[in-house]
Amino acid sequence: MSAKHLKHIDPYSPQFGTMVPLGFQKWLRTCVIYQFIRFIAINIRMTILILKSHH
């Protein structure tokens, strides 16, 4: 199952030394329901940041 997400990674290449997302993680990235929730979360986070940053 995981092989198709990793087949382009060569052993001991620079890409070999980091984390690579598998199927579920990739699916979540464009899952509309999950991403709608993340959309709200990102907006809240950015609003807090803006409020903290103006002096």
Place this chain on the structure above:
Amino acid sequence: MARLIVMGGGVSGHTAATFARDWLGSEHEVVVVTPNSMWNWIPSNIWVGVGGMSKEDVVFPLAPVYEKAGIDYRQAKAVSIHPEGKEGGDTPYITIEYTGQDKEGQSEELTYDYLINATGPKLNFGATEGLGEGTELGKNTVSVCTADHAVHANNELRNCIEKMKKGEKQTILIGMGHGMCTCQGAAFEYIFNVEHILKEEGVRDMAEIVFITNESFLGDFGMGGIHFKMGGFATSSKVFAESLYAERGMDWILGAHVNRVEEGKVTFETLDGQTDTQEFDFAMLIPPFAGVGLKAFGKDGADITDTIFAPNGFMKVDAKYDAGAYENWKGSDWPKTLQNPTYKNMFAVGIAFAPPHIISKPMSSPNGTPINPTPPRTGMPSAMMGKAVAQSIVDMIEGRATEPTHTACMAEMGAACVASAGKGLFSGTAAAMTVYPVVPDFEKYPGTGRDLNGTTGELGLAAHWVKHILHHLFLWKAKLKPGWKLIPE
């Protein structure tokens, strides 16, 4: 009656001018001097560069907006500053040279009471032999720094895609064209958007895509990297960025100072002192930035450029320029009011102010070549600087204060950055990052230098929606359409 002159009409200058005009009474004048006739929402240029948007989607004419707002618009470039006036008068003035409004080439003197330098950068293509944006000067590489550059980049990319469709493999090189570049984010966005387009065109397997950067590690972004809370770990942006490149099957070259570009080949020096080359069929390399080359003169006509500007051409402000070695650097070195220390009626915002030092740890090759990203000061921080300086100047003009009343210090402000990784209503992705503060403060936040609760990052479709909405919101705001002041910087 007071006159405020804003030199430059980019994100920071436009923000400063429009808020100042809104807050000041009609007896006061706000003048904008910018050589451009169009305003450009630069963050969306990367979409123009892959054909996802047209030039018209990211620019609009400035003249009608300024006319409606009551801002005196001069399509001209600022040439020199005379902060002490001239013999026979103490009134400070600048000289400008028109680039439009049917006065091309004509010079004029404009007196001011307050001056904001928001001239942005000179795109210093000349710093690297052969680097360019497609003209004769640098026909070997393309750029996405302006909307016109991005249109040209897309044309070249399309030629490349056509070759791939005919079965010709192509090497695509994207990144930084010099060891002292900033704006890694733009190159980061462009490489992922190119990869996304190649997939959509069905030719991804025909391309080798390589990222070349002056960062010592992926994810430095000119900010020394950032740490996010992720899965119970404080995770470095190095892991976050490497993971993205690895997932998309892209190679990277780190710590590189590109010193020559020829047709189909770059030559670069790396942090270990080696010289190497990389061949390419299509290359988008960002140039280093420099000040726009403004000169300054005293009352007697003496050249005082060195008093007002740092050697790199950016204007000195209330920063600590003698902080010394990296070990001594502190967040408090960074300017707060952005006021020039010599001439208190002058301010600099956005890229135009001289930073006290870089943010990333300074590095150089054994040959002594400095190879490190210079500090980013675009986007949200530059708009916040423009607004804070406008507030201070308005308070001083209206007699409420004699000193600046507002601050916008990069060591005390956060930044939100949404970096596109591919465009599409349901197929697009972007990295949504928040960083607090922009300049790490290792005394306040030991270990990572930043507040882990305010520093976040995630990749997904939601971030793409945010980026797309921000595109429309900021263009709406810049056009001063109803409710523009409600949209935060």
